[in-house]
Amino acid sequence: MSKIDLSGKHALVTGGSSGIGAAVVRALAAAGASVSVMARKPNHSAQDEKMYDNPKVEFIELDVSDSKAVTRVFADVAARKGIDISVLSAGLLLAGKLLDTDDESWRRTMAVNLDGLFYTTRESIRHMMAQGRGGKVVSIGSISGYRGNQGFAAYCTSKGGALNFTRQVAMDYAAHGINVNAIAPGFIYTSMTDIYDKETKAKLAAQTPDGKWGTSQQVADAVLFLSSNLADHIHGQSILVDGGWTLGVFAQP
Numbered sequence: 525m526s527k528i529d530l531s532g533k534h535a536l537v538t539g540g541s542s543g544i545g546a547a548v549v550r551a552l553a554a555a556g557a558s559v560s561v562m563a564r565k566p567n568h569s570a571q572d573e574k575m576y577d578n579p580k581v582e583f584i585e586l587d588v589s590d591s592k593a594v595t596r597v598f599a600d601v602a603a604r605k606g607i608d609i610s611v612l613s614a615g616l617l618l619a620g621k622l623l624d625t626d627d628e629s630w631r632r633t634m635a636v637n638l639d640g641l642f643y644t645t646r647e648s649i650r651h652m653m654a655q656g657r658g659g660k661v662v663s664i665g666s667i668s669g670y671r672g673n674q675g676f677a678a679y680c681t682s683k684g685g686a687l688n689f690t691r692q693v694a695m696d697y698a699a700h701g702i703n704v705n706a707i708a709p710g711f712i713y714t715s716m717t718d719i720y721d722k723e724t725k726a727k728l729a730a731q732t733p734d735g736k737w738g739t740s741q742q743v744a745d746a747v748l749f750l751s752s753n754l755a756d757h758i759h760g761q762s763i764l765v766d767g768g769w770t771l772g773v774f775a776q777p
Contacts, residue, residue: 529556533558534606535559535751536562536610537561537562538644539612540563545611549581550744551745551747553580553581560601561583563583584597591639594643608660609751611663612640612663617676618676620678633678637686641663645661649693658702659702663705664747667764667766669683669684669762670770690704690705690706698760705750709765710732710738710764711737711769714740732768733768734767
C-alpha cells in the first residue's frame, strides 16, 4: 500500500482557517507539505489547536472574491515557495428560496463560490504552468452541485456551476500534468452547517444510508488522496463524501 508523502511540496488552502479547510491544512502538513493558509481572517479555534505553531504553516489574509488581491497573493506565494497543490475551500452558504433571495445575497454567493473559484483556479493554473512541473488543484464543492436542496437557491446554483467548471478546466490542462478535481461533501459537522437545528440534523442523518453526518477529517482524507501522486490519472472528477446521501431516496429498514 502506498503511503502519501508530500515532503518537498508546497500547498495553499483557501478558506483554511476553520472547518473543512483547517482539517485539510492539518492533513497536508502531517503528510509533509508546507502550507499557506488563506482566509479573510484567522479563526481563533484553529489557533487554539496550535495549527499555526507548525513552522510549515503560514497564514495570509485574502478575500477570494477580490480578483486583484488573489493575483497579487498567489504571485507572492509562487515566487517564495512555488505552488504544487491548491485546495480551494473558501465558500459561502446563505439560505433562501428564489423569492427570498435579494440581489445582494445572490451576488455575495456568486462572488465567493463562483468568482472566487475562478480567480483562485486561474492563478493556480497560471503558476503551475509557469513552473512546468504539473500540480494538483482540488476544490471543495457540495452535494448541492448534484441535486437541489430546498431553500438554498443561490448556493445550489453556485455549486452546480462549480462542478462543471471543474470538468472544463480539467479537460483544458490535463495534458500539462495538472490534475483538477473536486470533493463534494454531504452534511458535515462545521460552523457553516450550524444553520441547521438539532432536529433537522437528526432528520438528515436518518435520510443518509450510513445514518450519520460526516466529519471534516473525512473530507480532508479525500483531499489528501487527490493531492497526491496516487491521483495522477484522475481528472475532472468530484468525489462524493456524503455517507451515500446522493444515491437516492433511502428507506430505513
